[in-house]
Amino acid sequence: MPRPKPKRAALAPPADGLRIGVLALQGDIDEHVAALQECKAHGVRVKTAAELEQVDGLIIPGGESTAVGTLLDRFQIAGPLRERAHLGMPVWGTCMGMIVMADKVTGSKQPTLGLLHIEVKRNAFGRQIESAEEALEIEGLEGKPFPGVFIRSPWIESVWGGAHILAYVEGKGVMVWQKNLLGTSFHPELTDDLRIHRYFLQMAAAAKH
Numbered sequence: 001m002p003r004p005k006p007k008r009a010a011l012a013p014p015a016d017g018l019r020i021g022v023l024a025l026q027g028d029i030d031e032h033v034a035a036l037q038e039c040k041a042h043g044v045r046v047k048t049a050a051e052l053e054q055v056d057g058l059i060i061p062g063g064e065s066t067a068v069g070t071l072l073d074r075f076q077i078a079g080p081l082r083e084r085a086h087l088g089m090p091v092w093g094t095c096m097g098m099i100v101m102a103d104k105v106t107g108s109k110q111p112t113l114g115l116l117h118i119e120v121k122r123n124a125f126g127r128q129i130e131s132a133e134e135a136l137e138i139e140g141l142e143g144k145p146f147p148g149v150f151i152r153s154p155w156i157e158s159v160w161g162g163a164h165i166l167a168y169v170e171g172k173g174v175m176v177w178q179k180n181l182l183g184t185s186f187h188p189e190l191t192d193d194l195r196i197h198r199y200f201l202q203m204a205a206a207a208k209h
């Protein structure tokens with residue numbers, strides 16, 4: 001009797017193929033999941049080390065960095081996340097996410113992952129940019145300026161050891177890239193401009209192959 005042929009769907013990966021986690025401890029999680037789905041990637045919520053193992057990249061959303069820094073330890077995900085990032089998994093932090101990824105937070109001893117070689121200052125912009133949209137020129141990003149949505153955002157005080165600033169507001173760094181890591185002071189998930197999500201997906205695709 002001839003063996004049944006394997007189904008094609010089981011052989012071919014889905015068109016996108018990429019599973020991107022959004023750290024789902026606290027913050028604006030759903031907006032990132034929606035942006036990822038719109039880019040035709042699988043956006044999945046990640047709360048545990050087991051869920052982290054299943055993804056090709058991770059986004060740490062905006063929220064409250066002191067809360068998430070503590071929850072990362074309590075959910076025992078800080079260690080596995082550091083390990084995967086060191087092994088090359090792309091990680092992108094938006095606003096609070098960038099604070100949580102930083103080596104150093106100005107004037108604070110709050111726990112962080114210590115991935116990005118940057119010092120960040122929380123709630124750094126004065127009143128007029130406390131909650132505002134700024135047209136950003138981002139190094140390497142083609143087309144019109146990017147709509148940077150800032151909500152009680154940090155800025156980057158200093159960088160070292162391979163971290164490179166890609167965008168500035170008022171002379172302060174608001175976007176940083178370091179090998180497989182990305183940080184933005186602003187919130188691309190709150191706009192309909194998907195260029196930075198697409199850029200991150202390219203990083204994840206490159207890391208996977």
Ligand code: GLN
Nearest residue numbers: 062063064065095096122
């Ligand atoms: N102000 C927040 C913090 O310092 C970050 C704000 C945000 O993620 N929108 O944790």
